[in-house]
Amino acid sequence: MVQVPAYTQMMWPAIDALKELGGSAANDELLTKVIEVMRLPPEVQNIPHTDGRQSKVSYNLHWAKTYLKKAGYVDNSVRGVWALTDAGETCTQQDVALVPALVRKMAADAKKNGLGDGEEPVVDAVDALEVNWKDQLLDCLKSIKPDAFERLSQRLLREAGFIKVEVTGRSGDGGIDGIGVLRLNLLSFQVLFQCKRYSGSVGPSTIRDFRGAMVGRSDKGLLITTGTFTAEAKKEATRDGAPAIELIDGEQFCDLLKQLKLGVATEMVERVVVDPGWFSKV
Structure with a gap:
């Protein structure tokens, strides 16, 4: 075992x-x-x-x-x-x-x-809350329809600085769900993205298939999942001699939604601590 x-x-x-x-x-x-x-x-x-x-x-x-x-x-x-x-x-x-x-x-x-x-x-309180809100958020993400997850990814990319983000989602399109343009100062990059809404792990074959669909269309790719990526998938995404593919797993997706305040709000909680030792000295 x-x-x-x-x-x-x-x-x-x-x-x-x-x-x-x-x-x-x-x-x-x-x-x-x-x-x-x-x-x-x-x-x-x-x-x-x-x-x-x-x-x-x-x-x-x-x-x-x-x-x-x-x-x-x-x-x-x-x-x-x-x-x-x-x-x-x-x-x-x-x-x-x-x-x-x-x-x-x-x-x-x-x-x-x-x-x-x-x-x-x-x-401690921070650790417990960190785990709980991400589990709750991922449950919400996994319950929405695939096309809704694609629209959410589109919104997230726009909020993150992408322009002209279009969801295609056409069958037979090599798994490409959309295309966007990321502008960095004077330069712009066309980025193809794929969204996978499920609990499992994404393996290297998915990375290779996505990269194959990118050929002749873009040198930049982004793969988003609510699950995880295997170690082999991460290696394949950054393999020497092949276009690099950026990966966003469920953990990172939650962090981005929180950072961009998309469906996630942060509240400050007051913690009251009683010091018994202080009273014993009165």
Whole structure:
């Protein structure tokens, strides 16, 4: 039976990968490097998580990063860039092995002081909300009709700066769902796009078929899915000597909808914390 490494097994490889990447990395960069460091075969990389928006490896790496952040070995920015802290730069594999116990002790101390319930040592309010809203949003996206998803993708591209975005969706068109023009300062690029609304993983054959349909029409392609892309699909999309195809998976699509405020609103929540220690000194 194929086994995905547990998050505890991925913490040190994550530290090692960040060091190899110069001390910091975006989420996808770090995932790719961890897979390389751990030498995970494709059959392990491509096992989907039950949420349908990421692989099991990606999910477990998320928790590895969360534990490491709780322990003070890594930090992340609002742009999703993870970086080693001073402690992370100098920590040893033995130090990292102690992280789960350290985080559990932090949770127990928080519960003792009335600051948490201690049920889950690493899920804080931000983590829980981050997971829940994306799951809810993806459920909404998967429930709409395919042509509605194409129109939504069209709207998203327009909001992101594309001009002359047209949805074609013609049968026998090689899977091309639309075409748009992206203007960057004085230059304009014609971009063909394809939309896939489903829960599974997109494989390399889909990338090759899409690229074949692009021949003679455009050198730029964009493939959007509510699911995920296999590691082989990502490699095929950036294969040397072939036109590069940009990939947007379900996780990124959710982030873009939130960023562009399309059907997703952000609310500020006040958190009230009682300090029992203060009252004991009155």
